[in-house]
Amino acid sequence: MSxxxxxxxxxxxxxxxxxxxVHLASELAHLGNKVLVIDLDPQANASLHIGNKHPSEISVTTAELLVGDISLLxxxxxxxxxxxxxSLIYGSLNLGKTEDQLKDDAPRPSEELATKIELLKDLYDFILIDCPPSLKLLTSNALASSTHVIIPIESGSQYGLYGVTDLLNHLEKIRRINPDLKLLGALLIKHxxxxxxxxxxKDEAYKQVGLILENSIPQSTKVNQAAIMQQSLVKLEKNSKVRKAFQMLAQEIVEKVQ
Structure with missing residues (x-):
């Protein structure tokens, strides 16, 4: 299975x-899947949480991999x-410069990640990509190499839907190079x-996005605690409401991607 x-x-x-x-990766693994997280965010917060080394100590991060040779994989x-x-492919601050390098040097700047991770498809059940907060080349690379996309939306904020239309337009553009990309839906966070x-x-998200995942994620201080302690919610407090929400989300996603 790919x-x-x-x-x-x-x-x-x-x-x-x-x-x-981070927590979807943990729950998918808890269900018995082999999971890889690819951190494409220069802030590298997913790497700081999941990884047991600091991103600055890592010699080959997503930044080097994107502009380098496939042998770096x-x-x-x-x-x-x-x-x-x-498993993890670390993010790094160097990703800030990667976009310019891709623009200048790559024959197909949006498709470098897809080429690099082709070999990993048979090794994992799920590969999750953490995208940066922009619609530039890093996000394009993530979308061009993905089978599915989730759009998290902060539910309790009146700015939660700000710019969602731009993202949906961007998805349409990416479908020209990745026609099979499926939208799993909007995921309501702090709901x-x-x-x-x-x-x-929720109503507005449904109108704009057209699909909403059945399971939403409640507000919880446990999420920050887990990040500080570099732990999964399963380890931190497996009966908490927020952990159960991620567990149910993982089950929903497994069913939807079959």
Whole structure:
């Protein structure tokens, strides 16, 4: 079986992309899948959480891999992480410069990642890509190499849907080079059904995106705790509401991508 590659994308910052990638990876692995996380965000927060080394200590990160030779793939792959059954290709601050290098040097600037990870498809069940908060080349590379995309939307914020139309237009452009890219839906983050603002955002997200994942993620301090302690929610507090939400989300996604 070829890996399902899921990009978690939204060019709005702070909407829960990294949180989604990290805890979805952990839950998919908990269900018995082999998971790889590819960190394409210069802030490298997913790497700081999942990885047991600091991104600055890593010689081959996504930055080097994107502009370098495919032979770097073996060195980029880190199988020893804080999460069982989750491998990582680290992100790094150098990704800031990568976009310019790709523009200048790559024959197909949006398709470098797709070429580089082709060999990994048979090694993993799921590959999750954490995208940066922009619609530039790094996000294009993620989308061009993915089978599916999730759009996290911060439910409790009136700016939660800001720019979603731009993202959907960008997806259409990318489908010219990756026609099989499927939208799994919007994922509501910090969602509380009892609050009117959350209900409004949910309706509006449905109108704009057309698909909403059944499971949403509630607001929780456990998410920050897990990040500080570099742990999964399973380890931190497996019966918490937020952990159960991610567990159900993972199950929903496994069913949807079959």
């Amino acid at each position: 890996a399902k590659i899921i990009a978690v994308a939204n060019h709005k910052g702070g909407c829960g992309k990294t949180t989604t990638v 073996a060195d980029a792959l880190e199988e020893n992480t804080n999460f069982e059954n989750v 509380d059904e009892r609050q009117n603002v959350c209900k409004l955002i």
